[in-house]
Amino acid sequence: MSDRKVRVRFAPSPTGALHIGGVRTCLYNYLFAKKHGGDLLLRIEDTDSTRFVPGAEEYIIESFKWLGIKFDEGVGIGGDHAPYRQSERRDIYRKYVDILLKSGNAYIAFDTPEELEKLRAEIPNFQYDAKTRSMGKNSLTMSEDEVKAKIAAGEKYVVRAKVEPNEDIVIDDMVRGKVTINSNVLDDKVLYKSADDLPTYHLANIVDDHLMEVTHVIRGEEWLPSAPLHVLLYRYFGWQDTMPRFAHLPLLLKPVGNGKLSKRDGDKLGFPVFPLRWVDPKTNEVSSGYRESGYLPEAVVNFLALLGWNPGLDRDLFTVEELTELFDLGHVSKSGARFDYEKAKWFNHEYIIKKSDAELAAMYKPLLKEKGYEIADATLERIVGMVKTRISFVADLWEETNFFFEAPTEYDEKSIKKRWKEESPALMTELGKILEGISDFTSANMEKIVMDWIEKNGHNTGTVMNSFRITIIGAARGPHMFDIIEILGKEETLRRLNAALAVIK
RNA sequence: GGCGGAUUAAUGUAGUGGCCUAGCAUGCAUGCCUCUCACGCAUGAAACUCGGGUUCAAAUCCCGGAUCCGCUACCA
Numbered sequence: 399m400s401d402r403k404v405r406v407r408f409a410p411s412p413t414g415a416l417h418i419g420g421v422r423t424c425l426y427n428y429l430f431a432k433k434h435g436g437d438l439l440l441r442i443e444d445t446d447s448t449r450f451v452p453g454a455e456e457y458i459i460e461s462f463k464w465l466g467i468k469f470d471e472g473v474g475i476g477g478d479h480a481p482y483r484q485s486e487r488r489d490i491y492r493k494y495v496d497i498l499l500k501s502g503n504a505y506i507a508f509d510t511p512e513e514l515e516k517l518r519a520e521i522p523n524f525q526y527d528a529k530t531r532s533m534g535k536n537s538l539t540m541s542e543d544e545v546k547a548k549i550a551a552g553e554k555y556v557v558r559a560k561v562e563p564n565e566d567i568v569i570d571d572m573v574r575g576k577v578t579i580n581s582n583v584l585d586d587k588v589l590y591k592s593a594d595d596l597p598t599y600h601l602a603n604i605v606d607d608h609l610m611e612v613t614h615v616i617r618g619e620e621w622l623p624s625a626p627l628h629v630l631l632y633r634y635f636g637w638q639d640t641m642p643r644f645a646h647l648p649l650l651l652k653p654v655g656n657g658k659l660s661k662r663d664g665d666k667l668g669f670p671v672f673p674l675r676w677v678d679p680k681t682n683e684v685s686s687g688y689r690e691s692g693y694l695p696e697a698v699v700n701f702l703a704l705l706g707w708n709p710g711l712d713r714d715l716f717t718v719e720e721l722t723e724l725f726d727l728g729h730v731s732k733s734g735a736r737f738d739y740e741k742a743k744w745f746n747h748e749y750i751i752k753k754s755d756a757e758l759a760a761m762y763k764p765l766l767k768e769k770g771y772e773i774a775d776a777t778l779e780r781i782v783g784m785v786k787t788r789i790s791f792v793a794d795l796w797e798e799t800n801f802f803f804e805a806p807t808e809y810d811e812k813s814i815k816k817r818w819k820e821e822s823p824a825l826m827t828e829l830g831k832i833l834e835g836i837s838d839f840t841s842a843n844m845e846k847i848v849m850d851w852i853e854k855n856g857h858n859t860g861t862v863m864n865s866f867r868i869t870i871i872g873a874a875r876g877p878h879m880f881d882i883i884e885i886l887g888k889e890e891t892l893r894r895l896n897a898a899l900a901v902i903k
Numbered sequence: 904g905g906c907g908g909a910u911u912a913a914u915g916u917a918g919u920g921g922c923c924u925a926g927c928a929u930g931c932a933u934g935c936c937u938c939u940c941a942c943g944c945a946u947g948a949a950a951c952u953c954g955g956g957u958u959c960a961a962a963u964c965c966c967g968g969a970u971c972c973g974c975u976a977c978c979a
Binding site: 409410411413443445446448449507509510511514518522523525554555556558574577578579580582583584585587588590591592593594598599600603618619620621622623624646648649651653656657658701704705706707708710711712713714729731732733734735736737738740741742743744745751785786787788789798813817858859860861862863864865866867868871873874875876877878879 | 904905906907908909910913914915916917918926927928929930937938939940941942943971972973974975976977978979
């Protein structure tokens with residue numbers, strides 16, 4: 399088994415937008431596969447025909463495309479083990495259901511949902527298992543002829559796993575170590591339903607993982623309780639020699655309060671829980687996405703990778719290549735990770751800074767155009783370069799650069815109160831004259847001239863510059879003043895200065 | 904309720920019996936830089952869930968309590 403090529407899979411069901419926890423699960427699978435030179439497959443688990451949501455599959459594929467996570471095989475890519483959509487593998491499953499039925503490891507049951515509900519209501523902690531299956535309408539309590547007759551009559555049935563009682567089943571989990579669960583707590587899980595001629599997750603995932611030669615099953619912690627059933631199924635089929643290793647990942651928790659991160663938390667608390675924007679086709683409900691909210695894919699990957707795993711180094715910023723090199727299931731933490739959107743923001747901030755001015759300018763351009771402004775690329779790059787350390791998202795750029803495009807229409811009260819002194823009007827008037835006389839209107843040149851003037855006359859630098867700031871920007875904020883006015887140009891600078899002088903106080 | 908898992912600062916985590924006077928990062932606070940804000944730099948506040956054991960020695964191992972999470976479907 400150890401000499402087998404590593405093959406892992408991400409197997410979402412197309413029931414809606416892909417939750418960010420699912421994204422992380424896939425990322426860990428990806429990192430693990432790449433680290434070991436293996437394959438990552440994308441399998442669509444659409445065995446619940448009632449929960450199918452149109453568009454979900456495309457959404458999943460597009461999400462990973464955006465994040466730069468590439469699959470080696472699967473839906474949308476193809477491969478030697480096609481089809482990768484479980485609804486297209488009916489014939490395969492039917493064959494394996496028969497094997498289980500023949501070997502006596504499974505049986506047919508006719509109990510209707512209503513009947514089961516009744517049993518649950520009447521018997522406390524009812525579960526369909528070795529103790530109670532004699533109460534059901536199944537092939538264990540009925541004659542063979544009776545069963546055949548019912549099937550021939552078209553009566554709906556399910557196939558259940560026949561779990562033998564009181565056996566300790568040990569799962570050697572790569573994250574948690576050995577976990578023992580007694581078969582008494584397992585129920586006779588439904589493996590197949592005749593109603594839609596499809597298996598349930600439990601059967602399908604075992605058959606597919608085996609057929610697709612999957613070596614490691616890396617999935618969420620919610621699967622841990624049913625893992626012993628999966629072990630049993632491998633045994634029933636006689637596949638224990640090639641049974642994959644299991645790794646159950648900790649869950650992603652809400653940033654505040656209790657419980658796991660849910661779809662609703664995001665927009666309630668102001669951050670996305672989905673990679674891409676999603677519009678529910680039924681309700682038209684819109685959920686925001688990381689991409690549309692201005693997150694950089696590399697920032698999302700970096701942030702997600704560290705939510706539940708840590709290489710144990712004294713830094714947080716890693717490229718995908720580094721993550722791949724460092725990744726190790728043994729360092730995945732066992733407890734749920736609370737989602738920290740403040741840190742997600744910080745990661746994005748860091749990756750924004752890493753971007754070149756040209757890249758950022760290109761990303762900003764469309765937004766600027768929406769505002770009605772188009773300027774030369776070189777100028778926009780200079781502007782973006784001046785403010786990029788103070789933003790977390792590309793969209794923040796407008797807030798930091800609007801004064802390059804629009805003259806202030808009002809002047810910030812607080813700034814005036816703090817920085818506009820009694821002598822400010824006179825100072826600004828004089829500064830205007832100095833600026834007017836400068837023919838080389840470049841940042842460094844102006845700075846030298848103005849600073850000389852301030853020094854020679856014993857003016858207060860802070861008062862002069864902040865008063866000046868208020869007249870040009872409308873508040874005491876922003877990047878280097880002389881850089882700003884160089885871009886604005888002499889005419890606009892003086893125009894704003896005079897306009898402010900007429901309005902303030 | 905039953906079963907399983909988990910528990911280091913506000914948050915993500917390092918720590919795998921002595922190196923722990925518990926490290927790093929985010930956030931927060933303060934100072935420096937400085938024309939403002941940010942960046943950067945420096946500093947600071949802040950944690951081993953509780954109780955028993957085992958051991959010369961426990962955040963680390965064992966037992967129990969508490970709390971949280973998951974599962975308990977003809978959902979995945």
